[in-house]
Amino acid sequence: MKNPNRNKPKKNFDQFIRYSSLAFEMITIMALGVFTGYKIDHWLGLSFPAFTLALMVLSVIGAIYHAIKNFLK
Numbered sequence: 358m359k360n361p362n363r364n365k366p367k368k369n370f371d372q373f374i375r376y377s378s379l380a381f382e383m384i385t386i387m388a389l390g391v392f393t394g395y396k397i398d399h400w401l402g403l404s405f406p407a408f409t410l411a412l413m414v415l416s417v418i419g420a421i422y423h424a425i426k427n428f429l430k
Contacts, residue, residue: 379427383420390416 394412401408 379424383424386420386423387413387416390419 390412391409394406394409397408397412398406
């Protein structure tokens with residue numbers, strides 16, 4: 358007789374790895390957006406962090422789009 362729960366731990370581990378890697382990808386996208394915006398603001402000598410805020414919002418939207426696209430696979 359085969360045990361139906363035999364593959365369940367591996368499946369749970371695979372899902373854990375999938376969602377963990379997705380979280381790190383989202384964090385990387387957002388961090389790159391904020392870092393790039395900060396560097397542009399610093400390079401232009403702006404007193405208000407306009408590029409940091411704009412790229413932060415765009416990177417969060419991009420990270421959410423990336424996550425949704427991966428969830429639908």
